[in-house]
Amino acid sequence: MTSDYALTPPDSAALRVVESASPADTANLAVSLTREIPPGSVICLYGNLGSGKTHFSKAFCRACGILGEATSPSFTVINEYATAGELMLYHFDFYRMTHPAELVNLGLEDYFHEESIALIEWPEQVRDYLPRDRWEIYFEADPARPEWRRIRVFHLDGR
16 A cells, blocks of 8 residues: 555645654654644554554654554554653554544544544545544655655645
């Protein structure tokens, strides 16, 4: 499965375009974004398998102060993390979702509220259910440079 970049905003609209030379650079970007992305946000993570979405998510969750360790929700669809404060983090992975009707039982929109941040991997699978006001982060890898990533950060304000 590959990501659908047909609807990718142009680079000129990006808040940031980062060339990450290592997993540590990607984690540092995640940490810095925790200071910019407020509670109540939905963060959509686009990229092919192995492009750094889960690594970014784990670093973002750690920087938000989750209690425990973040793990990939590849087989569980969602992992929920509490922080020492009031903030909840919800980490979704829709890679294995075969039909949008599966969202009916999940109640996706119930996870989008002011006391939480939702990180969504493979958001193209649930595009019709996403809020218009959201963050989109695109990860691009280069097979010739295994640790290199180009990461573009956008905020769609829903207007």
